[in-house]
Amino acid sequence: MNWAKDLARSVKNILDMSRRSRSVSPSSRTTKRQKVDHLTKESFKNGIFLAPMVRSGCLPTRLFALKHGATLVWGPEMVDKAMLHAKREVDPVTGVISYNGVSRAIFTTHPIEKPYLVFQLGSADPELAVQAAKVVQQDISGIDLNCGCPKPFSTHAGMGAALLTNPDLLCSILTALRAAMPPEITVTAKIRLLPSQEDTLKLVERIVNTGISALTVHCRTRNMRDKNPAVIERLREIVDFVDKMGKGIAVTENGDCEGWEDSKRVRKVTGASSVMIARGAESNPSCFSETPLVDVEKTLMPAYLRLCKYLDNHWSLTKFCVTQFKGKRVEATKAESTELRQKIAKAKSFDDMAKVAAPWTGEDEMKAIIQAIEENNPKDRRLLPSQFLGDNAPPDEDEEGIPEYSSQEPIPNYFTPEHTQNPEPPSLRAPHLPNNFERLVLPPSEPPTPTQTLKPSLTASP
Numbered sequence: 333m334n335w336a337k338d339l340a341r342s343v344k345n346i347l348d349m350s351r352r353s354r355s356v357s358p359s360s361r362t363t364k365r366q367k368v369d370h371l372t373k374e375s376f377k378n379g380i381f382l383a384p385m386v387r388s389g390c391l392p393t394r395l396f397a398l399k400h401g402a403t404l405v406w407g408p409e410m411v412d413k414a415m416l417h418a419k420r421e422v423d424p425v426t427g428v429i430s431y432n433g434v435s436r437a438i439f440t441t442h443p444i445e446k447p448y449l450v451f452q453l454g455s456a457d458p459e460l461a462v463q464a465a466k467v468v469q470q471d472i473s474g475i476d477l478n479c480g481c482p483k484p485f486s487t488h489a490g491m492g493a494a495l496l497t498n499p500d501l502l503c504s505i506l507t508a509l510r511a512a513m514p515p516e517i518t519v520t521a522k523i524r525l526l527p528s529q530e531d532t533l534k535l536v537e538r539i540v541n542t543g544i545s546a547l548t549v550h551c552r553t554r555n556m557r558d559k560n561p562a563v564i565e566r567l568r569e570i571v572d573f574v575d576k577m578g579k580g581i582a583v584t585e586n587g588d589c590e591g592w593e594d595s596k597r598v599r600k601v602t603g604a605s606s607v608m609i610a611r612g613a614e615s616n617p618s619c620f621s622e623t624p625l626v627d628v629e630k631t632l633m634p635a636y637l638r639l640c641k642y643l644d645n646h647w648s649l650t651k652f653c654v655t656q657f658k659g660k661r662v663e664a665t666k667a668e669s670t671e672l673r674q675k676i677a678k679a680k681s682f683d684d685m686a687k688v689a690a691p692w693t694g695e696d697e698m699k700a701i702i703q704a705i706e707e708n709n710p711k712d713r714r715l716l717p718s719q720f721l722g723d724n725a726p727p728d729e730d731e732e733g734i735p736e737y738s739s740q741e742p743i744p745n746y747f748t749p750e751h752t753q754n755p756e757p758p759s760l761r762a763p764h765l766p767n768n769f770e771r772l773v774l775p776p777s778e779p780p781t782p783t784q785t786l787k788p789s790l791t792a793s794p
């Protein structure tokens with residue numbers, strides 16, 4: 333059982349480290365650590381990130397993503413009000429930190445992911461956003477504002493994609509967060525495209541001027557469904573625009589990037605510094621690796637189940653995540669895969685999966701994750717700078733499926749298909765709502781585009 337002691341020691345070291353990093357007179361080792369641990373604008377460049385995902389982006393998924401090559405990980409959106417009264421508890425054995433609501437943990441994290449963890453907030457109020465950020469500040473490295481969720485539970489409260497058409501509010505939240513957070517906590521934003529490119533650029537200019545450290549653009553408009561291809565061709569102009577603003581802000585592409593290999597295509601088309609992956613990682617959290625796991629039924633699923641049990645991840649959440657896993661079959665047969673999936677579908681608790689995952693040594697999985705992260709700092713795992721991808725050159729002829737793009741060509745206006753607003757019901761993925769949700773509902777007539785006056789430089793631009 334030496335490894336168990338090693339693991340306990342490792343967790344204790346991490347907890348000590350995070351405690352020490354807040355002390356007033358750090359040792360020279362801690363000073364060095366602090367420098368490395370804090371996120372900066374540079375940390376968001378040439379990276380491959382795990383996207384925020386309610387449910388699917390839970391702690392075990394984030395840890396697997398970090399083990400398998402993600403540079404940084406975003407937590408699932410948490411609504412500001414839900415965090416305000418959350419009670420923080422630390423599991424002394426595993427080191428898991430839980431922020432508990434009335435009846436359940438609403439957010440869990442672990443000190444090993446802190447240097448790479450961006451916490452995503454849903455908010456429509458600068459003061460509440462700041463209060464919520466202060467609650468979790470000690471366990472995270474960055475705060476991201478969700479300005480893209482199109483679902484009614486978000487938009488009716490003025491949060492998510494509703495902020496895209498309320499730029500004054502959006503920017504006031506970012507400004508308040510930047511002013512309230514210590515410099516070592518980055519503030520970032522994740523937006524969607526507006527229907528017109530010009531309005532998108534106007535909005536981006538305002539957002540970048542709030543002092544954020546990085547910007548993610550989900551290349552769909554508010555009304556587009558996930559099944560509509562992301563219009564990544566629109567991003568290059570945005571990337572160039574932000575670059576010309578000269579603030580050293582990286583733009584991250586989000587939308588339809590499937591993994592490490594596919595990131596080359598996406599960055600070549602868009603010129604984006606980094607990519608952020610959601611559904612690709614939901615299917616296979618090792619997609620960040622140059623050699624993602626295959627035969628997920630034999631490799632990923634048992635290990636994931638073991639880790640979830642060890643971390644005390646809720647069974648229904650675990651079941652949901654495991655059910656999403658898909659991957660190339662190399663040695664596993666179709667019959668084996670089907671049998672396992674049927675077992676999972678019927679399982680009502682971890683015990684029902686004992687035969688698949690036993691022996692239940694999730695500590696081994698945790699130990700391997702800690703070791704992988706300590707030996708290979710995720711922040712050092714970078715993609716080739718996009719100039720080496722020849723992003724101004726037309727895509728290679730032999731690379732199928734890469735849309736032709738030339739920055740000289742006019743960019744088409746991608747209007748949202750009609751009758752496609754808020755395609756998915758606010759069902760399982762709904763985050764914890766504020767108690768006074770009803771009172772926060774905004775009037776339906778939001779202005780269609782940002783209204784703020786712009787600097788002349790922008791009005792004259794493309």
Ligand SMILES: Cc1cc2nc3c(=O)[nH]c(=O)nc-3n(C[C@H](O)[C@H](O)[C@H](O)COP(=O)(O)O)c2cc1C
Pocket residue numbers: 383384385386387388407408409452478479480481522550558586587588589608609610611612614761
């Ligand atoms: C299960 C699920 C949950 C999501 N939850 C969030 C969220 O909490 N915050 C957010 O900004 N976007 C959320 N998204 C959107 C993704 O972050 C991402 O923008 C979108 O899926 C497009 O990326 P993709 O094409 O790589 O999937 C979610 C997406 C999925 C599939």
